[in-house]
Amino acid sequence: MANANDIDHYLTSDGIDSDREKMIGQTIGYRYDVNLVPDYTRVTPYLQKYIDYMGWPDLNWLEDVHMGYEEGRAAVFDRNINGWVTVPEDIDLPDNQQERDMIARELLVKFQMSPNHPLVELRRAYGKFD
Amino acid sequence: MANLSEHTSHDMGMHTEQLEGRTQQVFFSATEEENLVQPFTYDVDFDRATEFDAQEMATGEINAKIKDLMKDGYGTITVRNPGAKHSVAVGILNRLNLVLDGSLGYFGCGLVDGPNIRITGRVGWSCAENMMAGTVVVEKNAGSTFGAAIRGGDLVSKGSVGARTGIDQKGGTIIVGGDTGAFSGFMMQRGRMVVLGNAGKNLGDSMYDGTIYIGGKIADLGVDAVVEEMTPLDCDWLTRKLRLFDLEAPNGVENMTKIVSGKQLWNYDNLEPSEKKLIL
Numbered sequence: 001m002a003n004a005n006d007i008d009h010y011l012t013s014d015g016i017d018s019d020r021e022k023m024i025g026q027t028i029g030y031r032y033d034v035n036l037v038p039d040y041t042r043v044t045p046y047l048q049k050y051i052d053y054m055g056w057p058d059l060n061w062l063e064d065v066h067m068g069y070e071e072g073r074a075a076v077f078d079r080n081i082n083g084w085v086t087v088p089e090d091i092d093l094p095d096n097q098q099e100r101d102m103i104a105r106e107l108l109v110k111f112q113m114s115p116n117h118p119l120v121e122l123r124r125a126y127g128k129f130d
Numbered sequence: 131m132a133n134l135s136e137h138t139s140h141d142m143g144m145h146t147e148q149l150e151g152r153t154q155q156v157f158f159s160a161t162e163e164e165n166l167v168q169p170f171t172y173d174v175d176f177d178r179a180t181e182f183d184a185q186e187m188a189t190g191e192i193n194a195k196i197k198d199l200m201k202d203g204y205g206t207i208t209v210r211n212p213g214a215k216h217s218v219a220v221g222i223l224n225r226l227n228l229v230l231d232g233s234l235g236y237f238g239c240g241l242v243d244g245p246n247i248r249i250t251g252r253v254g255w256s257c258a259e260n261m262m263a264g265t266v267v268v269e270k271n272a273g274s275t276f277g278a279a280i281r282g283g284d285l286v287s288k289g290s291v292g293a294r295t296g297i298d299q300k301g302g303t304i305i306v307g308g309d310t311g312a313f314s315g316f317m318m319q320r321g322r323m324v325v326l327g328n329a330g331k332n333l334g335d336s337m338y339d340g341t342i343y344i345g346g347k348i349a350d351l352g353v354d355a356v357v358e359e360m361t362p363l364d365c366d367w368l369t370r371k372l373r374l375f376d377l378e379a380p381n382g383v384e385n386m387t388k389i390v391s392g393k394q395l396w397n398y399d400n401l402e403p404s405e406k407k408l409i410l
Contacts, residue, residue, distance in 0.1 A: 028396055034320045035341045035390065037367040043298045053166045054225050054264075055176060061263035061282030064301040064321060079281065091380050113165035120169055 008073060010069030032066045032097070034040050039098040059105065067097070067104035076104040078111060080119050097125050169246075181208035189215050200224055214254070219247060236273075238349035239266050242283075255292075258285045261302060267375060274311065277304040280321065286375050290367045293330065296323050299340060307377055313344050315389070316352070324368065324386075326379055334389050338396070342389040343368060345379045356392040360384060 009015065010031045021028055038059055068075055068084070074093055075084040080095060087093075087107060094100055111117060180199060184192045192209065196219065206227040213219050216235035219228060219242070226245035230238075233251030243262035252270040259278040267286045274292030277285045282302040290308030294316055295320050301321040312330035315323055318337040324326055328346035335352020342355075351357075351396070360383075368383040 030339070031395070034339050035322075037322070037363055039363065040370065047316065050166050054244060055227060056265065058371070060265070060284060063303065064282055110165070113168055115165070115169045117168070123170055 007095060011072060011074065014072075015069070017042075019114050026032070033070045034064070034066065036066065036097060038101065042102050044102050044106055047102065047109070050109055062102055062105040062109070065101065065105045065108055067093075067100040074100070074104075076108045078108060079114060080117070136194075149205070167225060167244075168223075170201075172200040174200055174203055174224065174226060176205040176227055178204045178223075179206035179208070180204045180208060183210045184215075185211040185213060189217050192218055193220065196222065196228070200226060214251075219245075222247075233270075242266070252289070257285075257287075261285060271308070276310075277302070277308070280304065282321075284371075284375075286377075288375070290327065295325075296321070299323065303398065305372070305375060305377065309346070312349070313352070315340070315355070315401065318342070318391075324371070326372075326377060332393075334391075336395060337389075337391045339391050343383075344387045344389065345381060345385075348387060348389075351389065354392040354395045355389050358388050358390045360386065360388050364388060 015027045015031055016022055016025065018028070040058070043059070047059065047062070054060070063093065065076060067087070068077055070084045070086070074087040077085065078085050085108065087103070132365060158325045182195060187195070192212065192215070196207060200381070205225070208229040208231060209372065210231045212232045212234055214235045216234045218234050219230060219238060219241070220240045221242070222245045223243040224245060226249045228245050230249045234257065235255045236254040237256045237259060238249070238253050239247050239258045239261070241256065241260045242264050243266045244368050247264065247266045249268045253268050253272045255273040256278050257272050258266045258273045258280060259275065261277065261280045261283050265284045269288050271289035272287040272291040274294055275297055276287060276291040276295045277299065279298045279300060280296065280302040281300050284303045284305065285383045286305040288307040291306050291310050293311030293313055295306065295310045295314040296304045296318060297313070297316045299315065299318045299321045303321065304323045306325045306327065308322045308360065309327035310325045310329050313335055314325070314329055315334040315337055318334060320341040326345040328344045329344050329348045331349040332352035333348050333350070334342050334355030337355055338400045345370065357375065365383045368379065368386065372378060
C-alpha cells in the first residue's frame with residue numbers, strides 16, 4: 001500500500017503516485033491494507049452485540065472489512081452489492097486505521113441488515129426459494 | 131422456455147431502468163441498531179435443540195430437514211450419521227449451531243453464510259467452498275481444495291488437509307492443525323491461512339494478496355510468494371485465533387513463517403488492451 005504513513009493520503013490526493021500509476025491514470029492495488037488484522041481492543045459495543053447474537057467468538061467475516069477510500073470519500077465495500085457504500089460526511093474519522101476499520105464494519109453490518117438493502121429487493125424479484 | 135417478461139423483476143422495471151451517474155439514495159441510518167440479521171433469515175433460538183438420524187436419508191432430504199427445523203425456530207441441530215454423503219449442509223444463510231456427527235463427502239457446508247458448524251469426522255474435497263461467514267470446524271482430516279474460494283468466516287481442520295487448500299481464497303481464515311499439500315494458497319486474493327504443520331510445494335503460487343502463516347517446514351514457495359517479517363499484531367491475532375479452536379503453534383506463533391504476495395504480478399491495468407493491440 002502506498003504512503004502507509006499518511007492515513008489521509010487517499011482523502012487528500014488522487015492516490016496516483018508511482019510512474020506506472022501516472023501512466024495508466026489509476027491506482028494499482030487496494031487503497032487500504034487488506035492484510036491488516038483487527039485490533040480486538042477497539043471492537044465497538046454494537047459490533048460486540050452483533051457477534052454475540054450470531055454466536056461467533058470474534059469478528060468472523062468482518063475481519064476482512066476495512067475502511068477504504070473512493071473518489072476522495074471514506075467508504076466501505078459491500079460484497080453483496082459489489083459496490084462502495086460511502087461513509088456519512090458528518091462522521092468524524094479517527095486518526096488511525098484500526099478505529100476507522102471498526103466504524104466501517106459497524107456501518108456495513110447496519111447497511112446489510114437494513115430492510116432497505118438492495119439485496120432484499122433483488123431477492124424478492126429473483127429469488128427462486130423461500 | 132419460460133416467458134421472462136412475466137417475471138416479477140420485469141414488473142419492477144429492473145430490466146428497463148437506466149442508471150445515470152452515482153446513486154445518491156440513502157439506504158439506511160448510521161444510528162440504526164435494531165437489525166442484527168438480514169430480513170429474510172429465519173428467527174431461531176440457540177436454546178431450542180433437536181437432532182435427527184440421516185442414515186436412510188438422501189442429501190436433499192437432509193438439507194430440507196435442516197431448513198424445516200430452522201423454520202420451526204430450532205437454533206441447535208445435531209445430524210447423526212451423515213454417512214459421508216456429498217453436499218450436506220450447503221447454502222445455510224442463517225445463524226445456527228449445527229453438529230454433523232460423522233463424516234461428509236464432497237462439497238460439504240458449501241456457500242454457508244452465518245452458521246457455526248462442527249463436524250466430528252472427516253470431510254472430502256472442497257469443504258466449505260465459497261463460504262461467506264460463520265465457523266466450520268472439522269475435528270479430523272480434510273480432502274483437497276479445502277475452503278476453495280472462501281469469502282469469509284473461519285474454516286478449521288484439526289487434522290491434515292490435501293492439495294490446493296484455499297485455492298482462489300477471497301477472504302476469511304483457514305486454519306489447518308496438521309500439514310497441507312501442494313499449491314496451497316494458489317491464486318489467493320485476500321484472507322488468512324494458518325498451517326501449524328508443514329506445507330507442500332508451490333505454496334502461495336500466484337497469490338495476489340492475503341497472508342499465509344506456516345508453523346512447520348515449507349517444501350518451496352510458488353511464483354511471487356515471499357517471506358515477510360512477523361509483527362506483534364500478527365502474533366497477538368494468531369494467539370487469540372488459535373486459542374478459540376484449542377490449537378497451538380508447535381514452536382510458538384512468533385516463530386511461524388509469514389508469506390505474502392511479492393506483488394510482481396500486479397501488472398493488470400487499463401493500459402493492457404492498448405498494449406495488446408499494438409503488439410497484434
